[in-house]
Amino acid sequence: MKIAILGTGTVGQTLAAKLDSIGHDVTIGTRDPAETLARDAKDAYGNPPYKVWAAAHPRIRLDTLANAAAHGETILNALSGAGSLPGLELAGEANLDGKILLDIANPLDFSNGMPPSLFVSNTDSLGEQIQKRFPKTRIVKALNTVSAHLMVDPGQLAGGDHTMFVSGDDPAARRQVTSWLTEWFGWRDVIELGDISTARGTEQLLPLWVRTWGALKTPMFSFRVVR
């Protein structure tokens, strides 16, 4: 399938490498491809610059957000929380209409220091804001509750015996994403929570996620719904 991944960070790279490796036609979208490729410095997390990763993944194209979105039959939002709505504007409504957009972003707010708070929560969510702005796109929130390496390979932790949540207004789109999570990445325990307002639940898991990370000193954990 033709897949657009919006965002060149660790999440975007990790998803792109996995989807490319299983035969999908992946284009990554970024605001300014020339600027992204010109970077020489490591990013804020100490990762090598994008061009180093790109050289190791020659099949994966880099293009503008609009060209990537036009390419994709489905879209994965791997932009930062704060960058999501502006980035999706640049991707262009016409390039998103009618498609499933798998939204992985969390509305993390670093302005109050660490650990981050959320810039939207409680009575609204980033998933809902995106759905409201792009009413013809089928927004499905998922994968936002684990680190990038677990998103694409849940089996590396406890044999995959942990839970992923899916939120979205369109039941058929939710089921499609649930199938993709299993087929692409091997997720075995997926709970469809309901409409996109249920993203309030998974986005508000992040405040517990970051504190559990602090207590365990590793991001290699995940939540399992024991029932």
Add this chain to the structure above:
Amino acid sequence: MKIAILGTGTVGQTLAAKLDSIGHDVTIGTRDPAETLARDAKDAYGNPPYKVWAAAHPRIRLDTLANAAAHGETILNALSGAGSLPGLELAGEANLDGKILLDIANPLDFSNGMPPSLFVSNTDSLGEQIQKRFPKTRIVKALNTVSAHLMVDPGQLAGGDHTMFVSGDDPAARRQVTSWLTEWFGWRDVIELGDISTARGTEQLLPLWVRTWGALKTPMFSFRVVR
């Protein structure tokens, strides 16, 4: 041990019955004991009136919030979220000073309909508000992420293979509560998250908890941190 449980609802009753059954000296605190005992109707959840439960648990006394708090060497806050700060005022600062207060309440806000939102979240928490108001009391937040029956008997679900979180400013008080969770109730996997601000994490798990309840159609589930 002499234990005060503030709140006569399902959480208070369930904790009181368990602690009484293992030999503790339990007093339940309520605003107006005569009014509580005079109730004839079922509560909002369909549970029988307090006096029916009390007749089956004759060792457990009912008293005012202040008298109960004076009795308790340790205090369990099983009041509603909205009722917690007003109820603790009635319990009285002098009756709380120097004691561990195990805070189980969640700041649920039902004013926007179901599922509830939170009346404090993101950059503050109910646990922090209580600690700030009662600086000489050692507030420890725990048990607020599972239904009442699982609080006192985690082993009935998956043999107890799920996780409880503990937050509090005083490390010795956190460790004490962690020990009680194991000794009193059989909790085997307890994560000490850190200071009371980490209660923002567990209180914000509630929005996911209520939606998971909606999806699973049962409150008999719990979260396990798989690592």
